[in-house]
Amino acid sequence: MKAMILAAGHGKRMRPLTDHLPKPLLQAGGRTLIEYHLAALAAADMRFVVINHGHLGNLIEDYLGDGTRYGLSLHYSREGEAPLETGGGIFQAMGVLGNDPFLVQNADVWTDYPLLRLQERPAAHDLAHLVLVDNPPHHPRGDFALADGRVAASGERLFTFSGIGVYRPELFAGCVPGSFPLAPLLRRAMQEGRVSGELWSGQWMDIGTPERLASLQQRLTTAGE
Numbered sequence: 001m002k003a004m005i006l007a008a009g010h011g012k013r014m015r016p017l018t019d020h021l022p023k024p025l026l027q028a029g030g031r032t033l034i035e036y037h038l039a040a041l042a043a044a045d046m047r048f049v050v051i052n053h054g055h056l057g058n059l060i061e062d063y064l065g066d067g068t069r070y071g072l073s074l075h076y077s078r079e080g081e082a083p084l085e086t087g088g089g090i091f092q093a094m095g096v097l098g099n100d101p102f103l104v105q106n107a108d109v110w111t112d113y114p115l116l117r118l119q120e121r122p123a124a125h126d127l128a129h130l131v132l133v134d135n136p137p138h139h140p141r142g143d144f145a146l147a148d149g150r151v152a153a154s155g156e157r158l159f160t161f162s163g164i165g166v167y168r169p170e171l172f173a174g175c176v177p178g179s180f181p182l183a184p185l186l187r188r189a190m191q192e193g194r195v196s197g198e199l200w201s202g203q204w205m206d207i208g209t210p211e212r213l214a215s216l217q218q219r220l221t222t223a224g225e
Helices: 033-043 057-064 085-092 183-191 210-224
Strands: 003-007 048-053 073-078 102-106 109-111 128-133 144-147 150-152 158-167 195-200 204-206
Touching: 003 033, 003 085, 033 048, 033 057, 048 057, 048 085, 057 073, 085 183, 109 158, 128 144, 128 150, 128 183, 144 195, 150 183, 183 195, 204 210
Parallel strands: 003 048, 003 102, 048 073, 128 195
Antiparallel strands: 102 158, 109 204, 128 158, 144 150, 144 158, 150 195
């Protein structure tokens, strides 16, 4: 399975840390955030990885190179300073992601989720499979409901989308190049009953602010003692 890491955000909430460094290259536990994802992908034998980038994206390419030292083949989707949002960024990379289901994950999360579990997802009828987590303090309302392995846009209890999903190219049918979000495509597929999901109860953090980065550093430091 091919994979894509979304790394094109400007990291505005991370300023001043991201004034001269893209958020995926911020470090915690002696590693950049994006390197945790690369290690997880290699462990799951997902060797073909597309990374989109915008703000200071050349630094990401300079740091990671072609991926050889990670046991991966890295390819870059360059968006420049004008953000394409999640949907538009994935759609721009469709030419290299191919015709089979592919994994997409956000660069600014940290998790111990085992990606190998996604190799057979989504099922033949489905357009997407999402990994959900319990709602963190900064996102108490959640995003989607989950019942019997099916994801819906609304329900009695909502969970937070982890930023990890597997998508079929058909999810993007009818899209045109440009900037657009992913969520409306997912909600349309949910209405058709074509989105499966699971709840991950392991470790997961959205590293969206300097305070959360410091919290991750503390967690990793404590774990290493």
